[in-house]
């Protein structure tokens with residue numbers, strides 16, 4: 036094992052668009068040797084940096100990928116194939132070209148593909164070109180360290196893997212998946228798969244900035260089929276995260292946290308490098324970060340390591356470039372001690388065994404000789420110095436076993452092969468590598484114990500971390516759920532608010548309705564009360580009217596009587612003053628008396644001319660009187676007719692008033708009827724009462740009218756009688772005229788007095804009869820007249836009363852109080868109508884809202900049902916998947932058991948962690964695979980298919 040320095044190469048990328056936009060200058064200069072680069076930086080004032088930074092190689096801008104590979108990596112691949120460990124690091128600020136260098140811009144492009152594809156190709160090429168008796172197994176793993184957690188990029192769900200170290204296995208990542216590959220394409224596919232799971236983000240410096248340290252591990256196991264000797268080489272291909280300053284990348288928030296942790300990891304790397312290059316340092320802080328722990332063997336351990344530092348040539352990134360160059364310079368002086376991770380073949384082991392057996396026999400011989408010599412000495416004898424017993428080494432030339440030195444086994448020895456025996460290693464001079472600084476001062480047992488304990492703690496830590504992660508995840512989920520619930524709660528509370536607002540509104544409306552109902556009930560009650568009051572008032576009014584009437588009646592009876600007497604007196608006085616009958620009657624009486632005296636004297640001859648003249652005059656006066664009386668009677672008749680007309684007028688007026696009253700009443704009743712039921716009822720009652728009153732009054736009036744008509748009829752009859760009397764009076768008058776003429780002729784012609792007396796007698800008798808008749812007629816006329824006058828007066832009084840009553844009724848109905856009440860009732864009616872309308876509106880609105888709410892409820896129920904159905908479906912699927920998974924797991928277990936059984940039966944076949952090994956044989960020959968499968972390099976099965984197959 037030879038000590039070798041880490042190879043550090045420095046690569047500059049061309050300036051990028053940001054730098055060009057910033058007008059950056061190129062601040063680097065390259066020497067022809069291509070080993071030194073000079074940086075024009077204000078930060079370099081003096082010292083060796085002024086003369087430039089010297090590396091194993093400096094690649095200026097524009098260097099091809101192939102050149103970098105050829106110089107920096109090609110040899111490492113050879114070494115790994117020979118059983119060495121190898122590491123290629125890419126270090127540099129973000130956007131400096133680490134990924135470009137490691138992976139390349141395009142895997143399929145010969146120019147642009149990076150180191151890893153080239154390595155892969157070379158591996159398989161080398162295998163093909165190797166000896167036919169060499170059999171290879173190539174497997175790959177891919178992981179990233181992100182925020183100090185190791186994540187398996189090929190099984191991303193395993194995101195908290197632990198670094199373990201064991202005496203026989205060395206440092207390794209526990210539970211990291213690995214996949215056998217048989218071609219470069221398979222490797223690319225796996226790289227692509229893993230790359231997709233990487234954490235990248237966009238920074239100011241790089242649109243796709245790697246935020247994690249990625250480690251691609253290729254493990255190549257080689258077996259010599261002739262000797263059975265085995266070697267294993269591990270190649271770590273590390274693309275570090277950007278070593279930039281936080282501010283420049285524009286990292287913030289989560290990215291800022293990332294940057295801090297990334298820088299912590301990188302600073303741990305720096306510290307390890309510092310410690311490794313500091314002779315005084317007693318402790319190398321590998322355990323300070325996952326990165327340095329995994330790369331423990333690569334830095335100062337069993338590995339051939341190349342560090343590629345990537346830099347920008349632009350002044351814009353001058354300070355980052357300076358720190359990168361300084362990092363590279365420090366790392367340059369790290370010394371590694373690479374050795375082949377070999378396992379002896381059975382033949383070699385046999386030889387060693389034979390050697391050991393010979394040595395053992397020699398030792399036993401020596402012991403026996405020494406014991407014999409000792410017995411001589413104890414017996415008090417002496418032994419000649421020439422016969423001293425010789426040590427076995429002296430005799431057999433076998434060197435004593437070497438001192439055991441604690442070793443740090445390599446990851447490869449570990450994972451793939453039977454552990455290397457330190458005793459045997461000692462024989463092969465494999466233990467001379469420097470002791471791992473971390474375990475300085477510990478003896479072997481203590482170290483073993485320490486590692487065991489460390490692993491246990493690490494596992495516990497991992498478990499706790501996993502539990503913590505699970506708890507955090509749970510907390511996060513719960514938080515999310517909580518947030519969701521809060522959101523839902525907020526939305527539902529909003530909905531609730533809206534609904535409660537609606538509810539409140541509805542309640543208010545209901546309350547309002549209740550209130551309105553109550554109010555309307557109160558209003559109705561008030562109306563009823565008012566109605567009752569009105570009724571009471573009406574009753575009082577009626578009473579008052581009745582009282583008034585009765586008082587009027589009393590007064591009016593007296594008045595009437597008085598007026599009647601007055602009128603009668605007036606009428607009679609008129610008759611008297613006119614002397615209609617009494618005076619003329621007297622005159623007639625005088626005439627009759629004179630006639631009687633003429634008759635009683637029986638001496639017609641004594642009747643003088645003077646007497647005759649007087650008789651004539653008296654007759655003439657009687658005639659005038661009769662004419663006058665007739666005129667007066669005619670006048671009276673006219674007056675009567677006038678009275679009848681006036682009565683008719685009054686009747687028609689009464690009828691009109693009645694009609695008007697009826698109309699008003701009907702109108703009022705109609706209005707009242709439309710108000711409300713109670714009001715209508717009260718109004719109907721009122722109406723009925725009014726109607727009853729009216730009917731009663733109308734009946735009374737009609738009765739009165741009928742009476743009047745009857746009286747009129749009687750009056751007409753009386754008039755007719757009077758006319759007949761007048762006619763008879765006229766006849767008397769004619770008789771008187773004739774008697775007078777006869778008397779005059781007798782007197783004048785000297786007729787016989789006896790005849791004349793007889794004629795006079797007849798005349799007188801006729802006159803007496805007529806006078807008696809006239810007297811009777813006159814008396815009956817006077818009676819009739821008196822009766823009529825009385826009737827007319829009564830009629831007039833009745834009419835006045837009716838008028839008064841009607842006016843009272845009208846007045847009462849139109850009284851202010853009544854009007855007020857009517858107005859109040861109307862107002863109430865209006866309000867009630869309004870309230871009713873509002874109620875109807877609110878009712879329809881409520882119905883509408885209820886409909887909407889019902890629809891919403893239905894929709895919600897439907898959604899809940901859908902969700903429940905989905906949930907059930909998901910449950911069903913989950914249980915199906917679980918069953919499937921269990922079946923797959925069982926199948927994998929079965930295969931694992933099978934593989935184990937095969938392993939135990941076939942010692943020449945390797946298998947890792949239950950995965951199917953696929954031997955690749957050099958020289959193009961097919962190897963006997965441990966399991967049936969495609970041939971070596973040429974036959975390539977898709978690893979992902981296999982992965983899928985393996986996983987079920």
Ligand SMILES: Nc1ncnc2c1ncn2[C@@H]1O[C@H](COP(=O)(O)OP(=O)(O)OP(=O)(O)O)[C@@H](O)[C@H]1O
Nearest residue numbers: 048049129130131132133134135241244245276277
């Ligand atoms: N030598 C080069 N020649 C041409 N282009 C390059 C070179 N190096 C890097 N680039 C380009 O610069 C950009 C950034 O490169 P890259 O992604 O490799 O940076 P990085 O160091 O990996 O960044 P990060 O640390 O952020 O992941 C890419 O577009 C890449 O193609």
